[in-house]
Amino acid sequence: MIFSNKLIDWYLVNKRDLPWRETKKPYEIWLSEIIMQQTRIEQGLPYFNRFVEEFPTVFDLAKASEEKVLKLWQGLGYYSRARNLHFTAKYVVNELNGEFPDTFDELKKLKGVGDYTASAIASFSFGEVQPVVDGNVYRVLSRYLGIDIPINNSTSLKKFKQAAFELIDKGNPGDFNQAIMEFGAKQCKPKNPDCNACPFNDSCYALKHKKIDSLPVKLKKIKVKKRYFNYLVFITENDDTLLEKREGEGIWKNLYQFPLIETAAEVTIDLIQDEQLLKDHPVQEISLYNDKPIVHKLSHQHLITKFWIVNVREIKQNSIPISSLHKFPVPILVHNFIEAFKF
Helix, strand or coil, X not given: CCXXXXXXXXXXXXXXXXXXXXXXXXXXXXXXXXXXXXXXXXXHHHHHHHHHHHCCCHHHHHHCCHHHHHHHHCCCCCCHHHHHHHHHHHHHHHHHCCCCCCCHHHHCCXXXXXXXXXXXXXXXXXXXXXXXXCHHHHHHHHHHHCCXXXXXXXXXXXXXXXXXXXXXXXXXXXXXXXXXXXXXXXXXXXXXXXHHHCCCCCCCHHHHCCCCCCCCCCCCCCCCEEEEEEEEEEEECCCEEECEECCCCCCCCCCEECCEEEECCCCCHHHHHCCHHHHCCCEEEEEECCCCCEEEECCCEEEEEEEXXXXXXXXXXXXXXXHXXXXXXXXXXXXXXXXXHCC
């Protein structure tokens, strides 16, 4: 039995019941693929359900405010995905009359849609023979075929995509793509895969040559940068506080946060009290909320974070009621503090 037949047979028995597998609508498939990038199914599924409920069509998503989209996205991370999602929804509505492109090449022109997402939509919605290549697919192909080039360099995609194209079921590319991703997620797992129960254990290169643990090959990871965040949580006698909107192209663009002081290392209360923002307000008391810094880990940086509670009589301008904090899209780091502090 050829690879694709055996793989799809495995998939039909073992696949998870996921809502985007029950449709060929490009909007819902696009939505699921953007949400699931760099996200586990268990984490992303509730977000997908909420987005579909809140924005049942691309027209609904396009007319929403960016703040509403970011608020619904809160907690998923990689917020540029949400901003690109919103931008593309507006583009599809305003420039394409609400119709998604139906070819891989045209889909790739949409903002936030790369090779993988375009392949997924093209094959799932329109039956185009375009193999998907994600982390799961890299692992399956690397082990099964014995491909030992690093999967995270600039030339690997072309090599792996060609390998996948040779294996894909040309008459059923959608199910093949779903199957190979599911196989990598459930069967050919990164660690301790159950090779005894694998349908390819008689033809897998890595199993035959005892290279399960060494494939796929990855280049050394980028060194993680440490950053030191100090949030000033203003609280007035009238239960007002202060938020600022993050600008620029760094992390969390257009999300809200308490006023932030970034320092080169951990700081003490004496240094915090010297900040101009505090001198501009009649501070009654300042105290450190968390004696031990909270370490928030992102892909290439760790944020060593302290929250400073600043009691003041009043805030000179741009204050907001504490009761309205939940309306603003904030980084999950700030959201978790708000939930824990309970004001």
